[in-house]
Amino acid sequence: MSDVIIVGGGAAGMMAGIMLAEKGYNPTIIEKNDRLGRKLFITGKGRCNLTNNCSTEELLKNVVTNSKFLYSAFYGFDAAMTMSFFEELGLKIKTERGGRVFPVSDHSSDVISVMSTKLKRLGVKIMLNTTVIDIKVTEDGDTKRVSGLSYVNEQGKKEHIACENIVIATGGVSYPLTGSTGDGIKWAKEFGLNISEPRPALVPIEIEEGFCKDIMGLALKNIQATFVAKVKNKDKVIYSEFGEMLFTHFGVSGPVILSGSSFVGKYLDSDLRLRIDLKPALTEEQLNERILRDFSQNINKQFRNSLSDLLPKKLIPVIIDISGIDQYKKVNEITKEERLKLVKLLKCMELHVKGLRDLNEAIITQGGVSVKEINPHTMESKSIKGLRFIGEVLDVDALTGGFNLQIAWSTAASIE
Numbered sequence: 001m002s003d004v005i006i007v008g009g010g011a012a013g014m015m016a017g018i019m020l021a022e023k024g025y026n027p028t029i030i031e032k033n034d035r036l037g038r039k040l041f042i043t044g045k046g047r048c049n050l051t052n053n054c055s056t057e058e059l060l061k062n063v064v065t066n067s068k069f070l071y072s073a074f075y076g077f078d079a080a081m082t083m084s085f086f087e088e089l090g091l092k093i094k095t096e097r098g099g100r101v102f103p104v105s106d107h108s109s110d111v112i113s114v115m116s117t118k119l120k121r122l123g124v125k126i127m128l129n130t131t132v133i134d135i136k137v138t139e140d141g142d143t144k145r146v147s148g149l150s151y152v153n154e155q156g157k158k159e160h161i162a163c164e165n166i167v168i169a170t171g172g173v174s175y176p177l178t179g180s181t182g183d184g185i186k187w188a189k190e191f192g193l194n195i196s197e198p199r200p201a202l203v204p205i206e207i208e209e210g211f212c213k214d215i216m217g218l219a220l221k222n223i224q225a226t227f228v229a230k231v232k233n234k235d236k237v238i239y240s241e242f243g244e245m246l247f248t249h250f251g252v253s254g255p256v257i258l259s260g261s262s263f264v265g266k267y268l269d270s271d272l273r274l275r276i277d278l279k280p281a282l283t284e285e286q287l288n289e290r291i292l293r294d295f296s297q298n299i300n301k302q303f304r305n306s307l308s309d310l311l312p313k314k315l316i317p318v319i320i321d322i323s324g325i326d327q328y329k330k331v332n333e334i335t336k337e338e339r340l341k342l343v344k345l346l347k348c349m350e351l352h353v354k355g356l357r358d359l360n361e362a363i364i365t366q367g368g369v370s371v372k373e374i375n376p377h378t379m380e381s382k383s384i385k386g387l388r389f390i391g392e393v394l395d396v397d398a399l400t401g402g403f404n405l406q407i408a409w410s411t412a413a414s415i416e
């Protein structure tokens with residue numbers, strides 16, 4: 001007979017199963033899919049960036065929402081402990097650029113496999129193809145406590161189990177095909193717990209300007225992407241990062257865009273724009289000199305043939321179009337005003353944000369069960385005894401780099 005039931009066999013649920021069994025409990029994991037860790041399987045493009053080899057301060061800095069809540073969980077089970085944990089399970093790991101930790105094999109399936117083997121060895125009961133449909137909470141005077149759950153089993157039959165300790169590890173609502181359909185958030189709402197409405201984050205961004213489609217596939221490296229919104233009638237910088245981005249048929253994607261998307265959600269109706277500095281290493285003056293030099297070497301060329309040293313080929317027609325400079329104009333006929341306008345454009349190519357792509361494409365869900373409802377040391381609900389929430393179901397999220405899985409591991413390891 002299980003003394004604790006974990007709902008959801010994703011990253012957080014599997015870790016909770018191992019940790020609780022090692023602490024002497026007798027846990028059961030209930031998972032609606034036919035196998036454990038379906039989302040884990042697709043993480044890191046199938047390679048699983050399982051944590052970031054950095055200090056706890058650095059982990060906290062990479063949390064976008066409610067980092068304070070994670071303080072105790074991260075200090076209790078940090079990146080070094082995560083790496084040792086997986087190494088002890090027999091997983092060989094390596095650290096790549098930016099501290100990103102992966103299995104040496106580059107196969108996320110190996111992460112799932114070592115965890116599954118450990119769960120089996122510890123005797124954790126796993127019920128696959130089983131969907132929890134209801135969590136029962138009973139009131140005993142002023143005290144509310146969890147008392148059991150109902151599920152639909154493999155044969156499609158509805159059953160009930162009594163249990164006084166239930167861990168909700170059902171994930172968020174992004175990539176719902178992996179099984180993360182927001183059930184835990186829905187139950188929390190039904191129990192009267194505060195939730196922050198789920199919304200997509202680490203997600204590509206749709207852009208008004210139609211030319212993105214013409215240059216889809218173009219990746220820009222070493223650019224500075226800055227998101228700006230109108231706040232109280234003034235332009236306010238919401239997020240700015242140096243790195244790499246990509247044009248797509250609907251707008252933009254790539255590392256700096258995905259990170260930016262986690263910060264801009266609440267400014268979508270505030271004239272949100274993306275400013276791309278195509279030459280962040282140069283000041284306007286330096287870029288002007290550079291262009292003068294390029295022009296002096298191409299004096300008799302048409303403007304459209306003078307930019308190939310400065311810009312990727314695909315981007316040239318777009319820049320020419322926005323600059324308003326006649327593409328057939330001879331370089332030596334370009335006026336100083338026109339050149340300075342070009343400099344400004346290369347330092348600040350402005351695109352208008354239409355919106356974020358939806359949850360089907362979001363790496364992470366922002367929002368979830370309010371952290372004010374949860375004891376940060378034990379992950380237990382403050383108002384419903386025996387009910388715990390871990391992983392992405394909580395209103396916490398982080399940037400890419402292994403930080404979101406670290407949230408799943410650390411919150412799971414915190415359960416008492």
Ligand SMILES: Cc1cc2nc3c(=O)[nH]c(=O)nc-3n(C[C@H](O)[C@H](O)[C@H](O)COP(=O)(O)OP(=O)(O)OC[C@H]3O[C@@H](n4cnc5c(N)ncnc54)[C@H](O)[C@@H]3O)c2cc1C
Nearest residue numbers: 008010011012032043044049132170171179391392402405
């Ligand atoms: C494409 C992609 C790539 C990613 N890459 C990375 C990466 O490289 N590094 C990183 O740190 N993070 C990455 N993430 C984020 C990371 O996958 C999540 O943060 C993490 O999986 C959250 O773990 P979780 O256990 O809370 O939820 P999930 O992994 O979503 O697991 C929840 C589980 O609960 C089950 N479930 C839900 N409802 C029920 C129910 N009613 N009954 C029974 N079972 C139920 C689901 O089927 C699912 O298996 C990526 C995400 C995506 C989408």
